[in-house]
Amino acid sequence: MARITAGIATSHVPAIGAAFDQGRDQDEYWAPVFAGYDWVKEFQRREDPDVVILCYNDHASAMMLDVVPTFALGMAEEFDVADEGWGRRPVPQVIGDPVLAAHLAEQLVIDEFDLTLMNALEVDHGCTVPLSLMFGRREEWPVRVIPLAVNVTQFPTPSGERCWRLGEAIRDAVESYPAGLNVQIWGTGGMSHQLQGERAGLINPEFDNAFLDKLSDRADELRKITRLDYLREAGTEGIELIMWLIMRGALGDKVEELHRFYHVPASNTAVGHIVLRPQG
Ligand code: DHB
Numbered sequence: 001m002a003r004i005t006a007g008i009a010t011s012h013v014p015a016i017g018a019a020f021d022q023g024r025d026q027d028e029y030w031a032p033v034f035a036g037y038d039w040v041k042e043f044q045r046r047e048d049p050d051v052v053i054l055c056y057n058d059h060a061s062a063m064m065l066d067v068v069p070t071f072a073l074g075m076a077e078e079f080d081v082a083d084e085g086w087g088r089r090p091v092p093q094v095i096g097d098p099v100l101a102a103h104l105a106e107q108l109v110i111d112e113f114d115l116t117l118m119n120a121l122e123v124d125h126g127c128t129v130p131l132s133l134m135f136g137r138r139e140e141w142p143v144r145v146i147p148l149a150v151n152v153t154q155f156p157t158p159s160g161e162r163c164w165r166l167g168e169a170i171r172d173a174v175e176s177y178p179a180g181l182n183v184q185i186w187g188t189g190g191m192s193h194q195l196q197g198e199r200a201g202l203i204n205p206e207f208d209n210a211f212l213d214k215l216s217d218r219a220d221e222l223r224k225i226t227r228l229d230y231l232r233e234a235g236t237e238g239i240e241l242i243m244w245l246i247m248r249g250a251l252g253d254k255v256e257e258l259h260r261f262y263h264v265p266a267s268n269t270a271v272g273h274i275v276l277r278p279q280g
């Protein structure tokens with residue numbers, strides 16, 4: 001039987017990808033950010049996961065405003081790395097798992113999550129920056145990846161509570177898959193940031209640290225955070241934290257926190273990262 005063995009959340013700042021690609025990761029500004037991910041690289045060497053269900057958001061890289069799916073599941077054999085205006089990142093192609101993805105799609109639709117099935121999808125920094133942070137520089141990514149893109153670009157975005165329940169349904173779907181796979185679930189985006197408007201540059205460490213504190217055993221409080229709360233407290237792009245709730249919802253009631261990192265700022269963003277292990 002397949003099992004979710006860990007849940008990982010991280011910010012996905014595009015400038016981290018650029019610093020990494022251009023070999024600036026040991027610059028004074030960037031070194032503390034990358035150091036925050038040394039632990040997880042070692043963890044991944046030990047864990048050797050087979051598949052990552054990677055919950056992220058597209059930033060109008062693959063999905064422009066003509067089509068805005070709420071939840072879009074990557075069904076393809078592989079996913080091209082998007083060109084986001086600076087050229088394609090020089091990172092490996094992202095390899096999918098179409099058989100597990102088809103199983104997830106079927107089970108999630110049975111569970112009343114009417115997904116958009118993406119038989120072709122380019123993945124942007126929401127996917128590729130976390131892959132670089134978790135696995136470093138590689139010729140090939142050491143895992144298969146099933147991308148799950150969530151709409152946070154156009155109202156109405158799904159609620160945190162809806163995301164949590166999607167996570168629960170993903171866990172049930174994984175556990176009903178007969179192959180003995182080691183599956184991780186990741187949520188990327190956040191933490192507090194706002195990229196435009198009068199409050200551009202907003203960062204709220206108090207909100208972010210409370211979110212990190214509550215994620216393990218007071219997550220019920222996080223499920224109640226409304227979209228307006230995210231906007232007020234964590235800025236316009238703070239809504240990206242709902243992807244963390246899909247991850248957390250997929251881990252069940254009890255989790256153990258294995259690692260945590262928080263750093264301000266990277267580009268315009270508060271960088272947060274946490275590694276959780278489901279218990280039982
Ligand atoms: C930044 C952060 C993001 O999460 C993003 O998607 C784009 C930009 C930033 O801090 O610049």
Ligand code: FE
Pocket residue numbers: 012059126189190237240
């Ligand atoms: Fe983002």
